Amino acid sequence: MNKHFHQLTQEPGLSALQGHSCKLLEFSRLVLAAGDTYVGSIEDDRECLLVAIGGSARITVNGKVFASVGGRANVFAGNPHSVYLPRGASYKVEALTMFDAAMPSAPSSLDIEPYEIVPAQVKTGTWGTLNYTRHFREILTAPDGRPAASLIVGETLTPSGNWSTYPPHKHEKVDGAEVFHEEMYYFRISAPEGFGFLRHYGSDGEFDDTHVVRDNSLISMPHGYHTYAGAPGAQSYYLWFLAGDSRKQGVKADPALAWTQKLVGMV
Template identity: 35%
Template sequence: MNQRWFHRRGDLARPGWQSVVDAQTPGWAHTGIRIAELTATDALDLPAGVESIVVPLAGAFTVAHTRDGHTTETRLAGRASVFAGPTDVLYVSVAETARLSGVGRVAIATSPTDVDKPTVHIPAASIPVELRGAGRSSRQVHNFGTPDALDAARLIVCEVITPAENWSSYPPHKHDEHLPGHESRLEEIYYFETAPVGGSDAAADGAFGMFSTYSSPAGEIDINAMVRTGDIALVPYGYHGPAVAAPGYDLYYLNVMAGPDPERAWLISDDPAHAWVRDTWTGQSFDDRLPYTDDEKGSS
């Protein structure tokens, strides 16, 4: 079961892509992700028949996107690393074809749809930055692809930075039932990156965090994994969390969500056994290491 839903870096490789999750992935229907590392001579076509969000992880990129024979080039300034604050992103309509070039590491979040929403470039300065939790449950969320920030057809996308020793995706929660106004059905992808804390001389390839899922009435799932840069967890159902940043190492993950419900909404139910933890945050301060806005505060 763990092998079906959790994949190490490179396990899902296809030509040109380090990892690919899409409709060809067994048991998967509503979301997708593609990860690539490009050099100056590389170029990749984005998949057709899906809406996409291009998310620079490290580096800068150009997207040449075409509609009705007219091509527009959008330059993404990007960032030094996922711990260097928000990046600008590009939402690409299902009605456009697109080709990606640049230097660095990039993620493409996707969802199949036939609804034509306009392509839009969201600059880093316009991305909502949210601090969630409190104390050792403090984390930083970049909400560039959530319903309040982006007019997409199905996609709900955000990224989360969890400083060393902190917990996120906590309390454990689920979104696998259609309960209007209370819970929505959403597949979810977690793409992870890890790095030694800023100023550390530790080896980057030793950085790690932990991630867990467990079953709900909607289905059986069991992931308890040490996660490193490039790993991917698929959450079709079930309770997920916590995601824990180990001492000495910061944790990042990109969340990609979409589902079959008519409303595009992120509505969750906490595990009743652990929901009380939220009340303990009252009166606690956010971690004073947050927000991470540049390489001086984040990891490299």
């Protein structure tokens, strides 16, 4: 099995991603039936952002209650509602409806209070042009004024048949404007038969992999160029999250394809 690409299952409770290639990032998914409760904790040296994928829940973190988190039916139905879980936090999730949440995490030495990011606080917009137009939702990014040690988190919606993360880019080392960040994409597809293709390849030709992306796929990218195309007939969504040298992002486009940036501001 490719250590970068994973097809996840929808197990009830908390399911942690195993055997991936990133060193800084981790990912878990929490799935609860209505009325179910999950109690957990965050490691002392990590921070986590709980992003409601679908449904709603009452979430308590270190005794602080967020009475109703979530509310969208699915990722295509509106902006996300999220809760930041600081390092060492104890938390309880009580599902008010069926509840599905993504939980990316990254290293932290920051001691702060938990907080929520409501849908109205999410910055939205469009990147690209023509058939590589896609729509973004920035949840936890710098400089949004919200505290975090290393996590950067957002969502991208790719229309039917469009390319995304185009032209291909990387962020694997400090080199001019490029900044080192690991990254993961967690995908949802709007139709059960829908799919897409993700190309992930090395800057020196050391690897060149193409993956068939279906609903609930995940790609871990500690290095390398990457780009995605969704097949016609379904919208694609991916939760993107990064950690690295800083919370300021900087990428390098593939020099062979960077000319497409001249058509519009990107990435």
